[in-house]
Amino acid sequence: MTGYPTRIDFAAAAEIVRDVAGNRMLKAERLPVTRASGRVLAEDIVSPIALPPFDNSRMDGFAFAHASLSTEGPTALRLAGAQFAGLLQDLHVAPGECVRITTGAPLPRGTDTVAIKEDCIEEGGSVRVPAGIAPGADVRRCGEDVPAGVRVFEEGQVLTPARASLAAALGVASMAVTQRPTVAVFTTGDELVEPGLPLAPGQIYNSNRELLMGLLRAEGLEPTAWPTLPDDPERMAAMLTDAAAAFDVVITCGGVSAGEKDHLPGLLATHGRIHFWKVRMKPGMPVLFGDMDRALFLGLPGNPVSVLATFLTLGRELLDGLQRRRESRPQWKAVLTAPWRKTHARLEFLRGGLGSAADGRLQVTPNAADASHQLRAAADSNALIVLPEGAHDYSAGDVVDVIGC
Secondary structure, eight states: OOSSOEEEOHHHHHHHHHHHHHTTOOOEEEEEGGGOTTOBBSSOEEOSSOBSSSOEESSSEEEEOGGGSOSSSOEEEEEEEEEOSSSOOOOBOOTTEEEEEOTTOBOOBTOOEEEEGGGOEEETTEEEEOSOOOTTTTEEOTTSSBOTTOEEEOTTOBOOHHHHHHHHHTTOOEEEEEOOOOEEEEEBOTTEEOTTSOOOTTOEEOOHHHHHHHHHHHTTOOOEEOOOBOSOHHHHHHHHHHHHTTOSEEEEESOOSSSTTOOHHHHHHHHSEEEEEEESEESOTTOEEEEETTEEEEEEOSSHHHHHHHIIIIIHHHHHHHTTOOSOOOEEEEEESSOEEEOSSSEEEEEEEEEEOTTSOEEEEEOSOOSTTOHHHHHTOSEEEEEOSSOEEEOTTOEEEEEEO
């Protein structure tokens, strides 16, 4: 008996990660909207004003009362002034009159319709307006985009650039967002050499650090890369306990399987707590999750494709839980372009190329290089194809779930 779950299915592992992270949710902080893009909202946002805040013109042209138009043909209206975008002028447009107006300018009193400039003929002090213009044409009504007093964003949503723009348009100067987790990144193994240095026989370049650092930066985080962990349990323990005392999350690559130099499961059991070890997924089965001191600990396998798959699935779950994110990550349905034989029982995240067919349907092509060490296949792919547990023969045309990567 290990005292912790092992060889569990992926859904159970994801649930454990969510529950543990949910109990460690980070505090909120208030940021100006200029610095909050990409953060997870820690409060609902209610519109303090209507958007647009006043009736305004959708086009450059002339504003007037629709009742001034003839029903039998073009109408000549006296040009009584101009209203440009900016402060509302003290204008009152009488029946039979119009004013020059620019895009976004507020409608003066007495007007309710706009004729676009290109459709009108200006002659001296009058403007010839064509027939057939509908009441309220080319007018943006107050509140037609967002009424005042409605909830526009909910706690747990990510403040995308478009949402940050909407908040700014509503005059929201600051908002409560969840703090970003601090993350320490370790790679492990005496065989690792930094790119640019010569390789001795039996050594390989450290590619996992750049992979994991890039994935974390893509999440808007600023991870800290620590020196490579040596295959020495005492030195490993010293470095990991230092990081665990200072960071919210510690992520490692390698050292989590059952080999002679895979020390991390034992170190975590001794110096912290294991929540699970080994998940029925491919690639990434030896993934390790627990906590040590103040940090949550995610031990990823050493093969680079396993790092990619476990981070994009369980790693994102961990970061989302810590940041109170309640929005689901994008996931699509796509049609397989080629058959695939799945011969094992584990849930699989297969590399593939996602695109669209001529008829507009999403389609995904499996990459034949499916081994967890084949980094080229990951580099050539832009998606993970989710194949459920159980052996199965998939045919071209079958619909599968797809995660972007």
